[in-house]
Amino acid sequence: MADLQVKTRNPMPLRDAAERTADFREVALGYDDETAIAEASRCMGCKTRPCVSGCPVGVPIPEFLRLAAQGDFEGAYQKIGEASSLPAVCGRVCPQERQCEAKCMRGIKGEPVAIGAVELFVADRHMQQGGSKISLPKPNGQRVAVVGSGPAGLACAGDLAKMGYRVTVFEALHLAGGVLVYGIPEFRLPKHIVRREIDELCAMGVEIVTNAVAGSSFTVSELLSEMGFEAVFLGTGAGLPKFMDIPGENARGVFSANEYLTRVNLMRAYEQDSETPVFRAKRVAVVGGGNVAMDAARCARRLGGEEVFVVYRRSEEELPARREEVQHAKEEGIRFEFLTNPVEILTDGEQNVTGLRCVRMQLGEAGADGRRRPTAVAGSEFSLAADCVIMALGTSPNPLLGRTTEGLVARAHGEIDADGDGRPSLAGVFAGGDAVTGSATVILAMGAGKRAARAIDAYLRGLHK
Amino acid sequence: MYKILKKRMLNRTTVLLTVEAPLAARKARAGQFVILRADGRGERIPLTIADFDREAGTVGVIFQVVGGATMTLASKQEGEEIADLVGPLGIPTQTAGLRNVAVVGGGVGCAIALPVARRLMEEGAKVTAIAGFRTAEMVILEEELRAASHLFVLTTDDGSYGQRGNVCAPLSRMLGEGEPFDEVFTVGPLPMMKAVAETTRPRGIRTVASMNPIMIDGTGMCGCCRVTVGGERKFACVDGPEFDAHLIDFDEAMVRLRTYSAFEAKSREKHCNLFRMGSREGE
Numbered sequence: 063m064a065d066l067q068v069k070t071r072n073p074m075p076l077r078d079a080a081e082r083t084a085d086f087r088e089v090a091l092g093y094d095d096e097t098a099i100a101e102a103s104r105c106m107g108c109k110t111r112p113c114v115s116g117c118p119v120g121v122p123i124p125e126f127l128r129l130a131a132q133g134d135f136e137g138a139y140q141k142i143g144e145a146s147s148l149p150a151v152c153g154r155v156c157p158q159e160r161q162c163e164a165k166c167m168r169g170i171k172g173e174p175v176a177i178g179a180v181e182l183f184v185a186d187r188h189m190q191q192g193g194s195k196i197s198l199p200k201p202n203g204q205r206v207a208v209v210g211s212g213p214a215g216l217a218c219a220g221d222l223a224k225m226g227y228r229v230t231v232f233e234a235l236h237l238a239g240g241v242l243v244y245g246i247p248e249f250r251l252p253k254h255i256v257r258r259e260i261d262e263l264c265a266m267g268v269e270i271v272t273n274a275v276a277g278s279s280f281t282v283s284e285l286l287s288e289m290g291f292e293a294v295f296l297g298t299g300a301g302l303p304k305f306m307d308i309p310g311e312n313a314r315g316v317f318s319a320n321e322y323l324t325r326v327n328l329m330r331a332y333e334q335d336s337e338t339p340v341f342r343a344k345r346v347a348v349v350g351g352g353n354v355a356m357d358a359a360r361c362a363r364r365l366g367g368e369e370v371f372v373v374y375r376r377s378e379e380e381l382p383a384r385r386e387e388v389q390h391a392k393e394e395g396i397r398f399e400f401l402t403n404p405v406e407i408l409t410d411g412e413q414n415v416t417g418l419r420c421v422r423m424q425l426g427e428a429g430a431d432g433r434r435r436p437t438a439v440a441g442s443e444f445s446l447a448a449d450c451v452i453m454a455l456g457t458s459p460n461p462l463l464g465r466t467t468e469g470l471v472a473r474a475h476g477e478i479d480a481d482g483d484g485r486p487s488l489a490g491v492f493a494g495g496d497a498v499t500g501s502a503t504v505i506l507a508m509g510a511g512k513r514a515a516r517a518i519d520a521y522l523r524g525l526h527k
Numbered sequence: 528m529y530k531i532l533k534k535r536m537l538n539r540t541t542v543l544l545t546v547e548a549p550l551a552a553r554k555a556r557a558g559q560f561v562i563l564r565a566d567g568r569g570e571r572i573p574l575t576i577a578d579f580d581r582e583a584g585t586v587g588v589i590f591q592v593v594g595g596a597t598m599t600l601a602s603k604q605e606g607e608e609i610a611d612l613v614g615p616l617g618i619p620t621q622t623a624g625l626r627n628v629a630v631v632g633g634g635v636g637c638a639i640a641l642p643v644a645r646r647l648m649e650e651g652a653k654v655t656a657i658a659g660f661r662t663a664e665m666v667i668l669e670e671e672l673r674a675a676s677h678l679f680v681l682t683t684d685d686g687s688y689g690q691r692g693n694v695c696a697p698l699s700r701m702l703g704e705g706e707p708f709d710e711v712f713t714v715g716p717l718p719m720m721k722a723v724a725e726t727t728r729p730r731g732i733r734t735v736a737s738m739n740p741i742m743i744d745g746t747g748m749c750g751c752c753r754v755t756v757g758g759e760r761k762f763a764c765v766d767g768p769e770f771d772a773h774l775i776d777f778d779e780a781m782v783r784l785r786t787y788s789a790f791e792a793k794s795r796e797k798h799c800n801l802f803r804m805g806s807r808e809g810e
């Protein structure tokens with residue numbers, strides 16, 4: 063019995079699949095105190111701390127788990143806070159199975175410690191207790207502008223505020239949070255959690271200006287001159303959606319995942335009184351295999367999709383989505399068409415989507431990125447009926463800033479060319495997150511924001527010496 | 528929050544709002560647009576900037592009440608606030624070097640034609656303005672357009688005011704008479720802009736159309752504003768909203784504009800019912 067407990071993790075309690083596809087409320091219910099303590103106690107406290115090496119920002123994992131195991135949840139939260147700004151978010155959305163949990167020694171003979179679930183628990187507990195009483199240093203009077211309010215911008219702003227800088231965050235949309243509010247759905251990351259994080263920033267004196275588009279309402283060089291900022295951080299993300307360039311892609315009923323998800327999440331189109339429309343279809347095909355594809359498919363299911371299927375050109379093993387999302391999608395009745403690639407979107411005489419023409423794929427040799435390259439199987443064409451197609455093929459950085467910022471160098475896909483500390487070759491300008499790496503993860507964006515905050519501090523200290 | 532400083536009905540269904548929005552006014556130029564949201568439940572509505580005042584920090588927009596979201600916006604009164612206004616977005620109208628231009632507007636599109644005509648006048652170009660409406664009671668901005676042009680022609684489909692017929696008739700006549708326009712700028716309903724493009728195509732006169740597709744963010748993030756121009760995919764919010772009218776796939780644009788027509792009909796009905804209930808209470 064004891065042995066079994068050690069080998070298997072405490073499962074995250076979930077809402078029943080039939081119940082949860084009827085609404086947008088959170089799927090995971092979270093641990094209770096006893097379960098959190100039991101799960102944290104599974105940590106063996108390895109001296110070599112392999113889990114920490116798996117964490118992109120180096121959260122002191124064994125240390126926070128030890129505190130949690132002792133029931134000191136606030137202590138555990140503060141421990142995570144040494145390395146991370148958004149524990150309640152990361153606990154929910156990090157691909158732990160590929161990071162910390164992949165390195166956990168418990169995983170060799172059983173299941174790894176559910177590090178993400180314990181992180182989520184202590185973060186939520188911290189907020190229930192009323193959040194942080196942060197004692198801020200004396201303001202140093204220097205002003206820094208942060209462009210974009212996704213995880214990169216929020217983390218950078220928070221760390222700078224803690225160092226005494228006066229920070230203003232400029233966000234193009236009407237709501238701060240970046241992908242956390244417009245992309246990731248409520249049932250996976252409730253929006254009140256993001257709002258809480260942002261409220262904490264505001265309590266630290268960070269000013270957030272929404273409806274402000276850098277590169278159009280003002281330029282980066284104006285921020286550094288007449289607008290009075292001494293440094294600028296660009297955390298503008300990678301929002302530009304890709305399409306496949308196949309016939310029928312502009313028909314009625316074909317959407318980028320960004321459009322579909324923005325309508326649902328940012329504009330709350332699933333609520334009765336929202337003025338924003340969303341396309342409600344019975345048979346929905348989602349093309350792609352990442353988190354974005356899973357989110358779009360699960361939203362479509364909740365919006366009345368009776369048959370929702372994910373069309374992915376590689377096999378299940380290569381799915382880039384978090385494993386948990388794939389599992390949850392399956393439980394919710396989402397079907398998968400693996401090794402399948404659309405070649406045409408079929409339409410009726412009025413340009414309404416009626417289906418997809420696809421080919422079967424096979425995996426060949428590994429390509430430069432180390433992943434096996436899919437190629438079409440000759441003569442394998444077939445059709446799938448659908449009345450809506452959602453393209454979740456990935457995104458690249460928005461070209462707007464590059465077009466209007468002299469001296470900002472863009473790489474092949476529009477990424478801002480910057481060094482490890484987020485320094486593009488432009489005085490006073492720093493960058494990080496998806497804008498630099500192309501679409502990646504919340505934790506990497508957050509880590510980049512924190513690193514840039516340190517680099518900005520060093521830069522401004524040098525300037526004022 | 529953004530305060531409504533002025534509200535005026537230009538006809539029964541067309542509203543002019545002047546809104547306090549210093550950040551958008553700072554950089555606004557003819558041809559650009561803003562996105563507004565009436566309140567926390569509101570849809571993001573893209574509207575072309577009809578006029579702006581940098582010193583006063585205000586932006587004027589003109590819109591027709593067509594669906595639920597514009598009804599909510601139209602219900603706001605002077606002195607009240609709207610939740611959001613962001614801009615300026617899109618690429619400004621390119622007027623440099625133009626000497627002789629026909630500005631052709633249809634319906635509420637005349638609100639967009641006006642700042643373009645004004646700007647061309649300021650830059651010393653010869654401006655011919657042609658404004659088309661369905662019927663006399665839909666006419667807007669007649670005096671303003673007359674003042675912003677050297678020659679002004681007004682048409683109504685039913686002949687109840689001005690010349691009878693659509694905007695293409697006078698345009699075609701002028702072209703036939705050999706008027707050497709170096710550009711025709713058009714903005715209005717898609718079928719009208721398509722017809723204008725077909726009118727100028729045989730003569731090879733450069734024609735620019737201002738597109739008004741469905742949008743959400745207006746920053747290039749969602750792709751719902753995509754328009755096919757010369758076989759290429761363009762995002763109207765960042766690559767436009769103005770494109771070479773001879774290269775635009777107008778038929779596709781018409782299909783895309785109807786994406787949510789069923790939803791819009793329903794929301795219009797819902798709103799009308801609310802209005803009806805409201806007015807009954809007021810009786």
Ligand SMILES: Cc1cc2nc3c(=O)[nH]c(=O)nc-3n(C[C@H](O)[C@H](O)[C@H](O)COP(=O)(O)OP(=O)(O)OC[C@H]3O[C@@H](n4cnc5c(N)ncnc54)[C@H](O)[C@@H]3O)c2cc1C
Pocket residue numbers: 155156157209210211212213214215232233234235239240241242245246274275276277297298299300301323353354357384460462463494495496497501502503504505507746
């Ligand atoms: C649907 C979806 C699901 C995802 N799921 C996961 C997941 O489960 N786990 C995970 O780790 N990652 C996930 N990701 C990826 C993750 O969300 C991103 O890597 C992360 O948000 C990047 O953060 P960022 O701060 O760099 O940019 P963003 O979050 O993209 O924020 C950028 C912000 O900048 C604003 N902006 C852009 N241009 C301008 C401008 N010119 N002026 C002012 N503001 C501007 C944008 O409006 C946006 O708010 C997901 C992404 C999507 C789209």
Ligand code: FES
Pocket residue numbers: 741742743744745746747748749750751752753762763764765
């Ligand atoms: S409106 Fe979203 S990309 Fe243009």
